[in-house]
Each structure stands twice: as C-alpha cells, then as structure tokens.
Amino acid sequence: MKNKFLKFGLYSALLGMVLMGFGLLAGRTLxxxxxxxxxxVIIITTLVLAIYFGIKKLRDEWHQGYLNFGKAFMYGLLxxxxxxxxxxxxxxxYxxxxxxxxxxxYMDYYLETLKNTLSAEEFNIKKAEIEAAPDYQKAAWFMALGMYFATVFWGFFVSLAMAMILKKQKEN
Incomplete structure (x- = not known):
C-alpha cells in the first residue's frame, strides 16, 4: 500500500506542477x-482534486470501501x-x-499600491522596512518555500473538509 500511496502522491505533485506551471505562464499577461x-484558485483546485480522488481511491480500493475520519484526514494531509x-x-x-x-x-507594484493607500510618512516607513529585508527573502527558493507553506496551510482545511465528506464507517 505504501508504494501505491507514494505513486498517487507523485501523481498529485505532478498535477500541482502542471496546473501551477499553466497558471504561471498564462498569468503573465494579468x-x-x-x-x-x-x-x-489553482492551489485550491489542485488540492481538492488530489485529496478528493486520493482519499476516495484509498477508501474504495485499498480499505474495502471504509475509511474513518482520522485516516482520511491523515491521507489528505500527506x-x-x-x-x-x-x-x-x-x-x-518560474x-x-x-x-x-x-x-x-512585484515589489515595484506593491510599493505603488502602498503609495496610493498610505500617507507619505507611513509609506516611507513601509518602504524602508521592505528595502531592509534580508537578501534571502528575495531568492527564488525562499518564495518557493512560502508557496509550499501556503499550500500546506490551505491543504489542512481541504483535507479536513474532504475527510468529513469521504469518511465511511463500517456499520456495527
């Protein structure tokens, strides 16, 4: 079962790569x-698809049609x-x-947005804070790490919802 789950996990990662890649390239004009x-939308869609079909497959094919909430939630998180x-x-x-x-x-856009919404004094303070950010925060690996944690954050809630929807207890 571990190999089957790993295979489905890799399919889920591939789904995330394809949908995010499409979104990043298509979104360049936006x-x-x-x-x-x-x-x-891409993060939530990918999570819902991967977790729904993953838990459903686990329940129906590997657990004889039954799966309690705890296991369903754990599989969703994985x-x-x-x-x-x-x-x-x-x-x-990307x-x-x-x-x-x-x-x-993006920082140019963000600063322009702040300039239009904050007072001059507040803007200067915020701009100084942004410019003082360590270099690692500007690195691609750091932005990817942020994206990973954002996905895991939302995945927690999607896993919770899917576990509630897809759980199926054996009747006594």
Missing part, C-alpha cells in the same frame, strides 16, 4: 492582483505535502529561470 487570485512540493517546484522554476525579475517587479 496584473498582479489577478495573478494572486489565479494562484489561489497528499497535501506532495501537492505543495509540486507547486513549490514550479514556483521555483522565479529562478523563467521570470527572474519577478520579485523586483
């Missing part, structure tokens, strides 16, 4: 606000880690090789 929405790896990998490839100026371009 503004940053739309890119954020698209990224969120699949979340795989999805997170796939999404983070594509984020790294920010390291395809669009290495992503961070600086």
């Amino acid at each position: 503004n940053y606000a739309s890119q954020q929405v698209l990224g969120f 699949l979340t880690f795989f999805v997170g790896l796939g999404i983070a990998f594509m984020d790294y490839i 920010t390291q090789f395809i669009n290495p100026d992503f961070y600086s371009n």
Whole structure:
C-alpha cells in the first residue's frame, strides 16, 4: 500500500506542477492582483482534486470501501505535502529561470499600491522596512518555500473538509 500511496502522491505533485506551471505562464499577461487570485484558485483546485480522488481511491480500493475520519484526514494531509512540493517546484522554476525579475517587479507594484493607500510618512516607513529585508527573502527558493507553506496551510482545511465528506464507517 505504501508504494501505491507514494505513486498517487507523485501523481498529485505532478498535477500541482502542471496546473501551477499553466497558471504561471498564462498569468503573465494579468496584473498582479489577478495573478494572486489565479494562484489561489489553482492551489485550491489542485488540492481538492488530489485529496478528493486520493482519499476516495484509498477508501474504495485499498480499505474495502471504509475509511474513518482520522485516516482520511491523515491521507489528505500527506497528499497535501506532495501537492505543495509540486507547486513549490514550479514556483521555483518560474522565479529562478523563467521570470527572474519577478520579485523586483512585484515589489515595484506593491510599493505603488502602498503609495496610493498610505500617507507619505507611513509609506516611507513601509518602504524602508521592505528595502531592509534580508537578501534571502528575495531568492527564488525562499518564495518557493512560502508557496509550499501556503499550500500546506490551505491543504489542512481541504483535507479536513474532504475527510468529513469521504469518511465511511463500517456499520456495527
């Protein structure tokens, strides 16, 4: 069963890579606000697909049609880690090789947004904080790590929901 689960986990990571890769490339023509929405939709969609079909397959084919909430939730979380790896990998490839100026371009957009919403004094304080950020925060691996943790965060809630929906106890 471990090999079967690992195989399904790798499929989940591949799904995350494909959908995120599509989103990153398709989203290049969108503004940053739309890119954020698209990224969120892709993360949630990937998690729902991977976790739903993963738990359903585990329940129906490997557990004779029964799976308690705890095991379903655990399987969902494990699949979340795989999805997170796939999404983070594509984020790294994108920010390291395809669009290495992503961070600086995004910061320009973010600062412009702050400039339009904050007072001059508040803006200068925030700008100084951003410029004082350590260099590692600007690195592709750090942005990918952030994407991984964001995926795992949302995966917790998707796993919770899918475990509640897909659990099936044996009748006594």
